[in-house]
Structure formats: structure tokens, C-alpha cells
Amino acid sequence: MIYKTVLKKLQLYLKSAFVRNYNVPRRALMYVPGDDSKKIKKSFTLDVDCIALDCEDGVAVNKKKEARETIRSYLDLGKPQRNIEYDLGVRINALDTEYWEEDLESCLSAKYLPDTILIPKVENSDIVRQLSSKIKNLIKTDSTINVIIYIESAKAFLNLVDICQVTESLSKNSKFQHVGLVFGSDDFCANIGATRTESSLEILYARQKLVLVAKAFNLQAIDMVYIKYKDLDGLKQQCEDGMRMGYTGKQVIHPGQVPIVQEAFLPTQLQIEWATGLLKSFHKHQKDGKGAFTYKGTMIDMPTMKQAENIVKLAKLKK
Numbered sequence: 001m002i003y004k005t006v007l008k009k010l011q012l013y014l015k016s017a018f019v020r021n022y023n024v025p026r027r028a029l030m031y032v033p034g035d036d037s038k039k040i041k042k043s044f045t046l047d048v049d050c051i052a053l054d055c056e057d058g059v060a061v062n063k064k065k066e067a068r069e070t071i072r073s074y075l076d077l078g079k080p081q082r083n084i085e086y087d088l089g090v091r092i093n094a095l096d097t098e099y100w101e102e103d104l105e106s107c108l109s110a111k112y113l114p115d116t117i118l119i120p121k122v123e124n125s126d127i128v129r130q131l132s133s134k135i136k137n138l139i140k141t142d143s144t145i146n147v148i149i150y151i152e153s154a155k156a157f158l159n160l161v162d163i164c165q166v167t168e169s170l171s172k173n174s175k176f177q178h179v180g181l182v183f184g185s186d187d188f189c190a191n192i193g194a195t196r197t198e199s200s201l202e203i204l205y206a207r208q209k210l211v212l213v214a215k216a217f218n219l220q221a222i223d224m225v226y227i228k229y230k231d232l233d234g235l236k237q238q239c240e241d242g243m244r245m246g247y248t249g250k251q252v253i254h255p256g257q258v259p260i261v262q263e264a265f266l267p268t269q270l271q272i273e274w275a276t277g278l279l280k281s282f283h284k285h286q287k288d289g290k291g292a293f294t295y296k297g298t299m300i301d302m303p304t305m306k307q308a309e310n311i312v313k314l315a316k317l318k319k
């Protein structure tokens with residue numbers, strides 16, 4: 001009995017180290033409608049960081065059951081192996097719908113669990129509490145699952161810090177790990193009655209707030225979707241804006257968007273050279289006992305050094 005309790009505590013303590021795909025990049029998060037087997041098969045052939053098999057808004061109301069069952073049949077087959085590491089997720093329906101419990105039950109009782117569950121329209125921490133207890137009941141093994149939360153309404157933004165605090169706290173004793181926040185800009189615009197413009201100025205505050213809170217909780221920040229999927233120049237521009245704000249990835253709806261997004265969320269050669277040189281210089285100055293120093297005409301201290309470390313980490317994904 002004591003042995004079992006100690007073992008359980010040890011497992012929980014070590015849990016974070018064994019969470020699957022916690023540190024995988026999610027530069028492009030591509031939606032694939034769950035009821036469309038052809039698109040699901042196609043997604044497995046693409047060089048994309050993250051596939052989100054969708055039960056939610058990409059699926060018609062009269063196809064919800066079909067989507068859930070189709071996704072389940074692919075999960076039962078096991079995640080197709082590829083040369084590159086990737087994240088296989090399922091976006092369930094929102095917790096205020098009649099579908100979410102069956103969505104979650106279906107994918108969490110599959111022969112092989114998805115890496116990640118994506119939870120849309122999270123408006124407050126009670127939703128997270130409900131989700132947490134359901135996940136705890138459904139996962140019968142010691143496995144854990146990643147959770148990504150969507151913030152897509154005015155209320156959700158008001159409650160954002162509380163949502164993240166409660167999620168972080170519940171994850172300590174549950175079977176999930178909170179890994180990211182998604183800015184659901186389309187639902188957000190509908191919710192606040194914003195009129196879309198090319199510059200996206202109307203959602204600038206929310207877009208920045210999401211990054212800020214994500215970074216405070218050490219989460220990945222996934223940017224808005226670009227629905228004019230044939231306009232690749234516009235997509236590139238929006239990716240670069242998001243990357244400069246601190247976003248780590250972007251939602252994608254079409255395979256044609258993937259290479260542009262994945263490239264945009266990598267550092268440029270110039271940035272890599274800057275960061276590598278800075279780290280070398282930093283280590284030399286540390287040895288000499290100097291905290292702040294000058295590099296290429298700019299004062300450098302710890303925060304800039306951490307930014308350089310982020311760049312070098314991402315650069316390792318460059319082919």
C-alpha cells in the first residue's frame with residue numbers, strides 16, 4: 001500500500017518529464033475536417049508540425065457524429081510515423097455544446113491517444129475544471145495528454161489569467177499538461193462585433209494580450225487564422241507580424257499555407273548569426289564577471305541573452 005502511494009507520487013512528480021511532445025514546435029497548426037477522410041490521409045503526407053483533426057467549426061452540424069467516428073478510426077490505427085516529429089491533435093466541440101463529451105470519450109478511449117486535445121471557446125476556469133475531471137476519468141493509464149486552449153471571446157480575455165492559473169494548478173494532479181493558447185480571431189471578431197480590416201488593427205489589443213499571458217505561463221502562443229488561403233503574400237505578411245509580436249505558430253486551413261507559415265516562424269540567417277555571436281560573447285563576459293556588456297553597439301544583459309537562446313533553439317529546425 002505504502003509502496004503504491006510512493007510510486008504514484010513519484011509518477012506524478014516525474015510526469016512533466018514524460019509528457020509527450022511538450023516541447024515540439026507548433027509553427028503551423030493545420031485543421032483537417034474530421035469527416036473528410038481524403039483530407040485526413042493527405043495531411044499525414046505533409047511536412048507540417050501539427051495536425052488538428054477537427055470536430056468543431058470545420059464540420060457541419062449534421063456531420064458531427066461522422067467526424068468523431070472517422071477520427072476515432074484513424075486513432076485506432078495508430079499515429080502514422082514520418083521522418084519528422086509532429087503533433088497529432090483533436091479539436092473537440094466547445095463545452096457548452098451537446099457534442100463535447102462524446103468527442104472526448106471517443107478519442108480518449110481510442111487504441112492510441114492523440115498527442116493533444118484542443119479545446120475551443122474556453123470562457124472561464126469552470127470550463128477547465130469540468131474538462132479536467134472528465135480527462136481524469138477517461139484516461140485509465142498513466143499516460144498524459146497535451147491541452148491547448150482557445151481564447152475567442154471578450155469574456156475569455158477578461159478571465160484569461162484565471163483560466164491559465166487554474167489550468168496550471170489542475171494539471172499538477174490530473175492527466176494533462178497545458179502547452180498552448182490559441183487566438184481564435186474569427187470567433188473573437190464575431191463576439192465583439194469588430195469589422196475586419198487588412199491591418200487587423202481592430203484586434204491588436206487582444207492579439208498582443210494573448211501573447212503576453214501565454215509567455216507569462218510558459219505556453220506556446222498560436223496566432224490567428226488567415227482565411228484568404230489563396231493570398232500567400234498576405235499570409236506571409238501576417239505571419240511575420242505575429243512572429244514579431246512573439247507568437248510561436250499560426251493556425252492554417254489549407255496545405256498551401258503550410259510551407260510559408262513554417263518558414264516564417266523560423267529565424268532568419270541574420271538573426272541566427274546575431275544570436276550565436278551574442279551567446280559566445282555572453283559566455284566570455286560571464287567568465288570575466290561582467291553582467292551587462294555591449295554587442296554590436298547594443299547593451300546586452302540577461303533578457304536579450306534569453307531571446308538569443310530562443311533563436312538558436314528554433315534555428316535547429318532549419319534544414
Ligand SMILES: CC(=O)SCCNC(=O)CCNC(=O)[C@H](O)C(C)(C)COP(=O)(O)OP(=O)(O)OC[C@H]1O[C@@H](n2cnc3c(N)ncnc32)[C@H](O)[C@@H]1OP(=O)(O)O
Pocket residue numbers: 030031032033038039040042043054057058186187225253254255
Ligand atoms: C476559424 C476556424 O476555426 S478555422 C478551422 C475550421 N475550418 C477548416 O477546418 C477548413 C479547413 N480547410 C478546408 O476544408 C479546405 O481547405 C477548403 C474547403 C477551404 C478548400 O478545400 P478544397 O476546395 O479541397 O481546396 P483545394 O482544391 O485547393 O485543395 C488542394 C488539395 O489539398 C487538400 N486539402 C485542402 N484543405 C485541406 C486540409 N485542411 N487538410 C488536408 N488536406 C486539405 C484537398 O483535398 C486537395 O487534395 P488533392 O490535391 O489530393 O485532391
Ligand SMILES: O=CC(=O)O
Pocket residue numbers: 120150152183184185186187188224225
Ligand atoms: O477557431 C478559430 C477562430 O479564429 O475562431
Ligand SMILES: [Mg+2]
Pocket residue numbers: 057120152184186187
Ligand atoms: Mg473559433
